[in-house]
Amino acid sequence: MVDEAANILPGSFPMVGGDGDYSYAKNSSFQRMIIDAAKEMISESIFDKLDLKSLGFEDTCGTFKLADLGCSVGPNTFIAVQNIIEAVQTKYRADHQDYHQDSSSGLEFQVFFNDRHGNDFNTLFQTLPPSRKYFAFGVPGSFHGRLFPKSSLHFVHSSSSLNWLSKIPKEILDSRSPAWNKGSIICSGLVKGVSEAYSGHSAQFKNDTEAFLNARAHELVPGGLIVFVLFSLPNGVPMIDSNGGKLYGFLGSCLIDIATKV
Numbered sequence: 454m455v456d457e458a459a460n461i462l463p464g465s466f467p468m469v470g471g472d473g474d475y476s477y478a479k480n481s482s483f484q485r486m487i488i489d490a491a492k493e494m495i496s497e498s499i500f501d502k503l504d505l506k507s508l509g510f511e512d513t514c515g516t517f518k519l520a521d522l523g524c525s526v527g528p529n530t531f532i533a534v535q536n537i538i539e540a541v542q543t544k545y546r547a548d549h550q551d552y553h554q555d556s557s558s559g560l561e562f563q564v565f566f567n568d569r570h571g572n573d574f575n576t577l578f579q580t581l582p583p584s585r586k587y588f589a590f591g592v593p594g595s596f597h598g599r600l601f602p603k604s605s606l607h608f609v610h611s612s613s614s615l616n617w618l619s620k621i622p623k624e625i626l627d628s629r630s631p632a633w634n635k636g637s638i639i640c641s642g643l644v645k646g647v648s649e650a651y652s653g654h655s656a657q658f659k660n661d662t663e664a665f666l667n668a669r670a671h672e673l674v675p676g677g678l679i680v681f682v683l684f685s686l687p688n689g690v691p692m693i694d695s696n697g698g699k700l701y702g703f704l705g706s707c708l709i710d711i712a713t714k715v
């Protein structure tokens with residue numbers, strides 16, 4: 454059953470919807486680069502690890518079901534999904550080349566686009582690629598809880614989304630804690646307590662990742678694949694030294710200047 458407690462979260466902060474100048478759709482080229490960078494690795498994993506025959510795709514019929522979790526609004530999600538479909542078709546053709554010229558023609562695809570309830574699903578649906586060769590569905594809700602029936606997905610993808618925690622780590626909200634992030638709007642990497650509260654070793658990250666993986670463990674068919682792609686920094690490089698960190702550091706100092714003038 455759907456775990457409503459995990460799905461009803463206190464604040465949802467969706468990306469800017471629509472297709473205007475400030476929309477996510479027009480301001481997500483960095484995330485697009487991440488999808489492009491992962492394309493080859495994902496195709497190789499599908500080729501090497503996805504055993505379509507044991508998943509039941511032995512003849513030319515069957516529906517391959519995949520989900521993109523934290524999809525936001527296109528075009529990135531459409532590009533990611535298309536990359537996966539093409540890789541699965543290539544794999545299918547390679548497995549079935551003995552008995553068909555165009556053996557992918559019988560394989561159908563069902564794609565589930567998931568994001569939190571506040572996501573602009575209207576724009577997502579309106580901008581679905583007209584030439585798509587899949588059946589599209591929207592699935593609102595948090596990926597920290599169950600979203601799909603048991604054993605119903607063959608492939609789960611998520612890019613630039615799992616770094617979103619379900620809530621602000623509690624230490625950050627305590628003004629007496631060493632993790633109190635006074636004077637900064639980001640985890641700059643310069644204050645140890647703050648870095649620890651957000652790091653992959655923190656209780657918050659562990660809880661969220663565990664909840665995510667537990668839910669997917671129920672939803673994936675045995676032998677299915679899950680791929681999640683995250684932006685990260687090499688050990689020892691503080692966020693403030695990255696391009697994104699510099700940008701947000703600059704933005705933060707502007708906000709503090711404005712706040713001190715009010």
Ligand SMILES: C[S@@+](CC[C@H](N)C(=O)[O-])C[C@H]1O[C@@H](n2cnc3c(N)ncnc32)[C@H](O)[C@@H]1O
Binds near residue numbers: 466484567612
């Ligand atoms: C930076 S966007 C990435 C969008 C897209 N995957 C891409 O690569 O361009 C992160 C998305 O994750 C979504 N998200 C964050 N937490 C989520 C959750 N718990 N469940 C579902 N979606 C979530 C946000 O609403 C946002 O749309």
